Amino acid sequence: MTNKEQYIEEVGLFYEKYGLPKMAGRILGCLIASPTDNNSFEYIQKELKASKGSISGNVRLLLSQNMIEKHMLAGDRKSYYKIGLRSLENILDAKVKSVHEFKTILGDGVALNVKGEKRNKIKEIVDYYDFLEKEIPLLKAKWKRKKNKK
Amino acid sequence: MTNKEQYIEEVGLFYEKYGLPKMAGRILGCLIASPTDNNSFEYIQKELKASKGSISGNVRLLLSQNMIEKHMLAGDRKSYYKIGLRSLENILDAKVKSVHEFKTILGDGVALNVKGEKRNKIKEIVDYYDFLEKEIPLLKAKWKRKKNKK
DNA sequence: TAATTAGTTCATTAATTACTGAACTTAATG
DNA sequence: CATTAAGTTCAGTAATTAATGAACTAATTA
Numbered sequence: 001m002t003n004k005e006q007y008i009e010e011v012g013l014f015y016e017k018y019g020l021p022k023m024a025g026r027i028l029g030c031l032i033a034s035p036t037d038n039n040s041f042e043y044i045q046k047e048l049k050a051s052k053g054s055i056s057g058n059v060r061l062l063l064s065q066n067m068i069e070k071h072m073l074a075g076d077r078k079s080y081y082k083i084g085l086r087s088l089e090n091i092l093d094a095k096v097k098s099v100h101e102f103k104t105i106l107g108d109g110v111a112l113n114v115k116g117e118k119r120n121k122i123k124e125i126v127d128y129y130d131f132l133e134k135e136i137p138l139l140k141a142k143w144k145r146k147k148n149k150k
Numbered sequence: 151m152t153n154k155e156q157y158i159e160e161v162g163l164f165y166e167k168y169g170l171p172k173m174a175g176r177i178l179g180c181l182i183a184s185p186t187d188n189n190s191f192e193y194i195q196k197e198l199k200a201s202k203g204s205i206s207g208n209v210r211l212l213l214s215q216n217m218i219e220k221h222m223l224a225g226d227r228k229s230y231y232k233i234g235l236r237s238l239e240n241i242l243d244a245k246v247k248s249v250h251e252f253k254t255i256l257g258d259g260v261a262l263n264v265k266g267e268k269r270n271k272i273k274e275i276v277d278y279y280d281f282l283e284k285e286i287p288l289l290k291a292k293w294k295r296k297k298n299k300k
Numbered sequence: 301t302a303a304t305t306a307g308t309t310c311a312t313t314a315a316t317t318a319c320t321g322a323a324c325t326t327a328a329t330g
Numbered sequence: 331c332a333t334t335a336a337g338t339t340c341a342g343t344a345a346t347t348a349a350t351g352a353a354c355t356a357a358t359t360a
Contacts, residue, residue, distance in 0.1 A: 003262075004262055004263070007258060007259055007262060010255070010258075011255055011259070014251065014252070014255060018168075018169055018248060019168055019169010019170065020169065021317080021318060021319090022318085023318075023319075029255075029259060032255070032256060032259035032260065032264075032272070033259040033260075033262045033263060033264070034263070034264075035263050035264060035265065035268075036268060037267075037268055040336095041336070041337070042336085050319075050320085051319060051320045051321065052320090052321085052336090052337070052338080053319070053320060053321070053322095053337095053338080053339075053340085054318075054319050054320070055337090056337065056338055056339085057318090057319090057338090057339090058318095060338095077327070077328065077335075077336065078335090078336070078337095079336080079337080082268075083272070085271060085274070085275065087275060088249065088252065088253070088256075088275045088276075088278055088279050089278065091248070091249050091252060092245075092249060092282065095242075095245035095246075095248070095249070096245075098168065098241070098245070099238065099241050099242055099245070101164065102164070102238065102241060103238070105160070105161055105164060105179075105182070106182060106238075108157060108160075109157055109161070109179060109182035109183040110182065110183075112153075112154055112157060112183045113154070113183060113184070113185050114182075114183070114184075114185060115185065117187075118185075118186060118187055118232075121235060122182070122233070124235070125235065125237060125238045125239075126238075128238055128239065128293060129238050131293050131296070132242065132289065132293075135289050135292070136289075139282065139285050139286075139289070142285070143278060143281050143282075146281070166316095171347080171348060171349090172348085173348075173349075190306095191306070191307065192306080200349075200350085201349060201350045201351060202306090202307070202308080202350090202351085203307095203308075203309075203310085203349070203350060203351070203352095204348075204349050204350070205307090206307065206308055206309085207308090207309090207348090207349090208348095210308095227305075227306065227357070227358070228305090228306070228307095229306080229307080
């Protein structure tokens with residue numbers, strides 16, 4: 001990792017790989033690598049040399065995913081952005097949600113026509129996810145206990 | 151959920167939502183909803199009314215993600231496909247991998263310039279993921295024990 | 301060894317998605 | 331109340347990604 005510009009592009013590519021707008025990743029990279037948490041819209045725009053429209057739309061996307069947070073400063077009408085403290089937790093939640101959705105899809109599909117052996121096999125996959133769906137929230141609770149002890 | 155055709159489109163949209171080719175999702179839907187596990191290339195193509203090229207490419211994608219499996223039948227040179235038994239497990243693994251990647255990205259970014267308060271905050275996120283990275287494999291082991299007991 | 305079958309590859313085209321930039325809204329300041 | 335400032339919206343365009351279909355390979359079969 002050499003410089004900030006290169007780093008920002010890398011985060012952009014990471015986002016692109018997962019089917020999200022590269023610009024959203026670049027904004028995130030910009031907010032991670034900036035020295036402070038007070039990053040104005042203008043700062044982001046100048047840093048990324050992109051249009052206001054694109055920054056506006058992608059900032060909104062990142063806010064909706066709780067990857068970044070917005071805050072204001074007294075006597076200043078600019079908006080400031082920083083990476084969200086819960087960003088990693090949110091990623092995991094989103095992923096768990098996607099697996100849950102897929103479980104539903106499996107169930108719906110099987111209900112259509114599937115019988116016998118194949119039906120049992122799919123049932124096994126669904127059981128596995130039911131288990132995870134119960135266990136993962138416990139894991140989060142465990143982390144909170146661990147953190148409070150420290 | 152009314153009919154198979156509608157269901158297949160729904161799985162396509164699910165895939166599209168996560169930035170993957172809709173056709174890959176449609177193939178997956180076709181393999182879930184088909185009555186058996188012996189689904190030939192030809193069967194898939196006719197069911198989806200799509201080009202051989204598209205089926206070929208997207209089948210390969212699904213194989214590479216371990217979402218489907220290929221098998222042959224004696225005295226028959228056609229290829230047959232079925233949903234993978236580990237498909238759900240593979241989704242979770244992929245998600246965990248993506249979170250791991252993001253942890254690396256956070257670390258790289260912070261190394262660039264970040265100090266003080268902000269650095270500590272990011273450290274906290276990284277710690278949370280380190281915890282998960284250790285715990286999730288234990289969860290999978292727990293499932294295996296539970297399943298063997300039954 | 302000609303014909304058929306099963307599937308792959310890849311150039312072209314179609315469809316989708318993201319970015320820009322200008323007009324607009326909302327709110328504050330002179 | 332005109333001006334500036336901060337951002338949003340959206341139509342048009344650019345860039346990306348996926349699907350088609352025809353030519354091709356490789357492996358049988360007549």
